[in-house]
Amino acid sequence: MGYQLTIGNLVPNILPHCAVGLLASFIHILRMSGSGYYDFPDSAKPRVEIGEILICWFTTGLLLAFFAFLLKVGVDYSRGAFVVFYFVAPAGLLVVRKGTKVALAAAVSRGVIGRRDIVLIGDLHEIAALEPRDLLVFFGTSEVSRFTLSSDDDLQKRESTDVNVINAAANFIRRNNCREVMLAMPWEDTGRLEFIREHVKTLPVAVRLLPDIRVRTLTNYASSARQRVLAIEIQRAPLSAAERFVKRVMDIVIAALALVFFLPIMALTAIAIKLDSPGPVIFRQFRKGFNGKQFMMFKFRTMTVQENGPAVMQATRDDPRVTSIGRLLRSASIDELPQLLNVLKGDMSLIGPRPHALAHDNYFETVLSEYAFRHHVKPGMTGWAQCNGARGGTPTIEHISERVKLDLWYINNWSLWLDVQIVIKTFFEVLRKRNAY
Incomplete structure (x- = not known):
């Protein structure tokens, strides 16, 4: 518009010229982004990339001229206006880039932006x-x-x-x-x-x-x-940010639906536990979660004891501490349903290595060097080990070693499809009641 007014011509229709500007912007941004030009670390560097910007812009101008020739639309545009645009735009690009770097440096120094993880x-x-x-x-x-x-x-x-x-x-x-x-x-x-x-x-x-x-x-x-x-x-981090997001969305959706579906069963279970023996309905015990952080895990109470200290005795087959209703709940894995709340809270995932009592966790870490790798992901309500029969007690080092191998295989080979497979396998494993006591 400035060029046309300067030479005394009427102002032309501006929309076709805006279209050329948008096309030029798209080509320039696409080419520069491919080299990491807009990544935060590169944008935060003090030196302005003068050579890279000029080369990219001038080749962009040549591409525009080529498209105009190819589509036979060059006659609709002023050559003088195009030349002005061709030489004014890079000055604007350089000024904006410098301004961006100054603004980023000031924001980083104030702590407004910047990585803190x-x-x-x-x-x-x-x-x-x-x-x-x-x-x-x-x-x-x-x-x-x-x-x-x-x-x-x-x-x-x-x-x-x-x-x-x-x-x-x-x-x-x-x-x-x-x-x-x-x-x-x-x-x-x-x-x-x-x-x-x-x-x-x-x-x-x-x-x-x-x-x-x-x-x-x-x-x-x-x-x-x-x-x-x-x-x-x-x-390498066990899961990328995108993978963690996908897994979390899956946890929230399925856990919420499962909680609604099993709510009547959970209500009847709570009444049965209360009538069967004295004590609370929900059993709470500290477990280690992602990155070794402790959290409070929920289960329906199935025993007459509520151990949650430095010494915890594992349940055994025909354990006299298990209540009559507790034996039924454990065989059907109904006692695990309150952990859906742990999943919604974010302490656990639907699929992952099963968490153990702190007393057992601390001991296993001393005897198995790879045991702590299980904390690279959130613990799960079920996992690859449980689908392969490694559930129930771990009376020997060989038992826990086999479980750790299966857990590490899951961590190293995670995929959304693998989680879906485990959900399906868990259903049939619960029906089989293998090692459930």
Whole structure:
């Protein structure tokens, strides 16, 4: 419009020109997004990507000219207006990009935006060498929770301090539901890297090793805003954010429908328990959930005792502590129905490793190194182990070892279809009443 008014022409119909602008925007955004241009870490880098923007825009202009020639619509547009648009637009793109970076930097420094689910564990010198600019590049934030390892020369003292530091980091991760751990350590210190890796493997988080000082110097990682930062993934998170969302939606929908369907049965069960023996209808017991967090699990009371302490005796076949109505509830797995409330609360999932009493959990973790991996996902009302007959008591290490193998297979091979299969298998397993007592 400005061009036409300047040369003394009438203002043309603006809609076709808006269509050209939208097409140009679509082509430019599509091409730039493919290289990670709009990812938060790249947008937070201070340097404006002048070369990348100009090259992308000018090739976009050539594509527009090609489409105009191909569709024979070039005569409908002013060549002078197109040339003005062709050279004014990149200036606007550069100004907006710079303004975006300034605004992002200010927002990050105020803590308005930026990732807070990352924990940094590392060597004193490596962490000290990370500047605020590096934190923006690596994490998209100006500050992360840091846990510095020991700098003691004595190997035994250093390992002892490192264990305390890692335990403190693990507790912080569980309290704040962190999703990622970054390690900042010299790459040549392979012994210490393996030591740290062994101690963080029980955490259900992604663990990545950042480039150390030497590698960052060699790669000049900040020289290009489009360059991908080198970080080695040494542990993958058990489920991605999208997978966790899908699984949670499935839990809520099915648990809500099941609760409505089984409500009459649950009401009759509560009356029967109250008439059968003295005590509460619902049995409550602490269990470990996702990331080792404790939660209160609900069941219909089936015993005359309510153990929830450091010593809990597992139920055995023909256990005299089981009430007469409790024996029927346990054989039909009706005693597990109150856990639908745990699923809706988010403490449990429909499908996952079955949670054990804290006393048993703590013991199993000491005798089986892989046992803690079960806490990489939420515990379930039923699971792959239960569908394969591994239910009931675990009187020997061999029994719990077999159950752990099945649970870990489920975690490593999770899919929505697998959860559907387990739901179907559970129905037939309940009818078989195998190992149910």
